[in-house]
Amino acid sequence: MDSLWNSYTANISYAISQLCIAIIMGGLYFLAPSERSTRYWAIAGLLSILGSSLTALRVSQFGYLPLIMGSTIMIAAMTAKWWGTQAFFGKAPDRRGWHLVLGFFIAFSLLTLNHESQAYYRTLLFSVLLAILMFLNVYEVLIARKLKLSFANSLVVIAYTLGGTDFIVRGMMALEGQIDLSPQSHDPINVFGLYLIPMWCNLLGSLGLLLMYFESIIKAKEHLATHDELTKLYNRRALVTLGQREVDIAHRYHKAISVFMLDIDHFKQVNDTYGHEAGDIVLRNIAQAISAACRNTDIVGRYGGEEFCIICPNTDLAEASALGERLLEATRALHHAPCDSRQITSSLGLYSWDPHKDLGTGWETMLRRADTALYAAKANGRNRMLKYQSDEDIPDINKINLLT
Incomplete structure (x- = not known):
């Protein structure tokens, strides 16, 4: 023992x-x-x-x-x-x-x-x-x-x-x-x-x-x-998954939903003039700014390159428009040190889905319409927000109205 x-x-x-x-x-x-x-x-x-x-x-x-x-x-x-x-x-x-x-x-x-x-x-x-x-x-x-x-x-x-x-x-x-x-x-x-x-x-x-x-x-x-390694926001794959889920929820419960596409203006010039390292800093700064401007329920991600996507569940056109203005102001307020403290603006394309008027619109269509509005904003001088208002699946750029 x-x-x-x-x-x-x-x-x-x-x-x-x-x-x-x-x-x-x-x-x-x-x-x-x-x-x-x-x-x-x-x-x-x-x-x-x-x-x-x-x-x-x-x-x-x-x-x-x-x-x-x-x-x-x-x-x-x-x-x-x-x-x-x-x-x-x-x-x-x-x-x-x-x-x-x-x-x-x-x-x-x-x-x-x-x-x-x-x-x-x-x-x-x-x-x-x-x-x-x-x-x-x-x-x-x-x-x-x-x-x-x-x-x-x-x-x-x-x-x-x-x-x-x-x-x-x-x-x-x-x-x-x-x-x-x-x-x-x-x-x-x-x-x-x-x-x-x-x-x-x-x-x-x-x-x-x-x-x-x-x-x-x-x-x-x-x-x-x-998540995107550089900006720490959602990456494109996650945005597609989450966007599809939120659109399905919006359809099921007939809730409004809005989608933004945001693009940094003249970003290629930033890379060419100040280098890619400075461009990465600009991307991170803008990512932080737009993320801070959004609400907790919004889904913010980097769609690719200098493009960002923001999905806003249960958000109608008026609420999305107010958010879009905050996003523009957030990027305008930045002065990027690696770029001689210059201001770098952004352009926004907005599509707001109305459950009472457009029941058949899916995630891919919403994203394409927001993207079309974005390119129209860039074509109209940049540093602004445009919304998509066409009911056609194939959008006509002349049918996109300026909000500002």
């Missing part, structure tokens, strides 16, 4: 679990070196192996140095895990972690080397600080996700909450002084509290961190599939 609760066996099991975590996280880091989070998590696993191995050495044979160093390294390991979680959410690692590690080393050394102090004080210090670091991991996840937790986030929160609670309980038991809580103790409660429960919590927490990492990759891939 003693062998079942042997602290050395539990320590080896803990070390093996941490080695597996370190290998997986290290592999992810080598696959994507720019990901700082996996680097910190891999380092945390390696430090945990080293720290737990040192603390398992008998004081009677090796003195107190391995215990002091091992305990400090364990604190450093959880600090590295905290830094990795911060890095995952785009935050700079909190350098106060160094102060925690250094402060622990000094305090733990004084308690250990002071023969008049009781052993439970250093156990309390170690347990409480380790619990705080675990709760800091939980805090980072809760703050970053604003309590809207995915399955992976929940795993991390549950694992490190349980782990932190385990060490708080261990610290309270240390104050009672009824159980030997030294790393070499074979007491079942100590083996569970110091090795087995932390091992399970670390495995569960590391699995949650790993799933968080893959969640972010999947979300990034989905975002790239539907």
